[in-house]
Amino acid sequence: MSDLQQPTSPAPAAPVRTAPVPGGAGGGPATRFEITHGPSFAMLRVDLAPGQVVSAEAGSMVARHSGVGMEVKLNAAASAGFVAKLKAFMIALIRKFVGGETFFVNHFSSPQGGSVWIAPAMAGAIAHRRMQGETLTLSTGAYMASTGDLQMRLKFGGLRSLLAKEGAFFLQITGHGDLWFNSYGGVHSVPINGPFIVDNGHLVGFEGALDYVIKGAGGGLMGLVASGEGIVCEFNGQGTVYLQSRNRSALVDWLTPLLPR
Amino acid sequence: MRYELLDTPDFGMVRAGFDQPGEALVVESGAMVARDSGVQMKTAMRGGLGSALKRKVLGGESFFQSTFTATAPGQQIYVAPGAEGDVLPLELDGSYGVLLHSGAFLAAASTVNLDTKWGGARGFFSGTGFFLLRCDGVGPLFASSYGGIHAVDVGPEGYICDNHHIVGFTQGLRYTVTKVGGLGSFFLGGEGLVCRFEGQGRLWMSTRNGRSLAAFLHPYRRVQAKN
Amino acid sequence: MQIDVGYRPAPAMARVQLAAGESIMAETGAMVGMSTNVHIQTGMGKRGIMGGLKRVFGGESFFQNTFTAQNGPGELLLAHSLCGDIVPLEMTQAGFLIQSSSYIASAPWVDIDTKVGGFKTFFGGEGLFVLKATTTHPGQILVGAFGGIQELQCDGDLVIDTGHLVCWDATLDYSVGKSAEGWIATFLSGEGLVCHFRGQGRIWIQTRNPSEYGGLVGRMLPPRKR
Secondary structure, eight states: OOOEEOOSSOOOOOOOOOOOOOOOOOSSSOOEEEEESTTTBOEEEEEEOTTOOEEEETTOEEEEOTTOEEEEEEOSOTTOOHHHHHHHHHHHHHHHHHTSOOOEEEEEEOTTOEEEEEOOSSSBOEEEEEEEEEEEEEETTTEEEEEEEEEEEEEEOOGGGGGOTTOSEEEEEEEEEEEEEEOSBOEEEEEESSOEEEEGGGEEEEEEEEEEEEEEOSSHHHHHHHSOOOEEEEEEEEEEEEEESOOHHHHHHHHGGGSOO | OEEEEESTTTBOEEEEEOSSTTOEEEEETTOEEEEETTSEEEEEETTOHHHHHHHHHTTOSOOEEEEEEOSSTTOEEEEOOSSSBOEEEEEEESSOOEEEEGGGEEEEETTEEEEEEOGGGTTTTTTTTOOEEEEEEEEEEEEEOSBOEEEEEEOTTOEEEEGGGEEEEETTOEEEEEESSHHHIIIIISOOEEEEEESSEEEEEESSOHHHHHHHHGGGSOBOOOO | OEEEEESOSTBOEEEEEEOTTOEEEEETTOEEEEOTTEEEEEEOOTTHHHHHHHHHHTTSOOOEEEEEEOSSOEEEEEEOSSSBOEEEEEOOSSOEEEEGGGEEEEOTTSEEEOOOSSOTTTTSSSSOOEEEEEOSSOOEEEEEOSBOEEEEEEEEEEEEEGGGEEEEETTSEEEEEESSSSHHHHHHHOOOEEEEEEEEEEEEEESSOHHHHHHHHHTTSOOBOO
């Protein structure tokens, strides 16, 4: 096993902002893991027990011990029927080429155990959640890795959501196990108790008794086109919304005037 | 207006709370993250039609701004820039003004005056479409940068800063734009234009350069189909 | 010279304090700011004209500037082009192998060799290459990462995605291969090429992958003309 050493100088003491973890045990033995380099460039290391399988979003592996094997699978629930699997495969293939989250996952496991290091593509934090039967909805692109017995369903966000560059789907997750999700930037939980508007690109996920409507940012047609604000999600009800402090579309808008001709 | 800075210095985001209905925050287009639905949004062209068109023609940044106005006390809004980096809050109190790189403007209370300063800035960011924004008045002003924001107090010996790393500086500093090291360095050395500051004041620099990131990403762009 | 790094980890910037007459060699475009008495000379590195040309043909412009403090001590601020941590490393007997875009600066007597064989397919043809840094005198070298920098101790063997490599001790054996069994699986897995390390030594990895980031964001940018 390798030793991990922190870089020689201490990182700035910024508080780690992660989603709140509901307490308690249950759902299988606790997975050994460590999140380092948060909150800006977080990386996850999972120390696999012999035979334990961790699924991770395709493309997210940084390093692994040679003894840890990698198998490519579709991220469909194990008990899904053929049609669901075919649908998942088509969506996965489409997203692979369109550039969203692929829904191909890699399964890492080793008969003798070993470590695997996982990181997302964008800068930001990784949050851990021990799922205990509750339901959490994530934006696609926020899912990073999981282990245990979790069921995942793709939910279509409605026709207007197709306009959103970030994608038209949400991932609804329930079950028992460990879930790791990432954010572009830091992740912040905001308790909701009334109508609240979130820019779609800044949405990591949500949970609770919330209704949502996807719409243009407001200000009419002029507002939609000119304001630079993209698609927003208006929530109502009681629950929690998770925001990220950066947004890929805004990054693109900021970069575009700086590009060489 | 109250405010709190979150996720600084790497992904700075501002959470502002309005105290009174009618209080307003002027925000760079595209920077709104989330808000209470009761906060009203209005999009307008910044600074009048003439200057807005001037900027659009130069290919600089978008000429729209959004104004968010509270309709009840206690409403909140979250605002973040597109670039990864820090947010600098400046409390303007009427006694000093600040010149900001136009790309560094994130948000300001509607009580702050924003003015595009053309004359003295000729050649400053020439060819880039960016310009200097003069800010004065009273109220909070938020600047953002790609990377961290490093402040230097400029004294009698002056300071040299690469042009692409300027976030802003206090009004009153004298500045001259020069090429570094002669023609050879200009092309090969990569340090093109630099700005030499003199006088008494404060200079804010970014620790990263958006052009370098854009140049890095350029080969990854899809190639335009010929037609 | 005295190097300290501030604003870690993301927009890290190194402040180099040079004594009068001291120099440091740094990559093109790394300067953020400096005191007025620092003089820049564009050199082609220690290998002269041939060294400079080799770097151009290697796919990246790798001109180095020499910054010298004149008539007194001077200060120089250096930064990496991507957002990430910067780490100063002490040169060792064996030296380091460095992924080309991670190099920022080094003491002027450190030899940087751009012609390191066996890496043609290392980074999938993206114009990245591997540098070898060696020296006969102690000195420092500055490397920058995309993301945070993690030092791993290789104690046998380790498999690392090539996009996450910053630099490693030249004492390690390495070979490049596909990450999964078969090409289709490799494509679907999203993983690119990996490097198998064997032996004893340190490997510095970055917690983000520039080509993955480039592909993801580059696709969203307006298309280019050529």
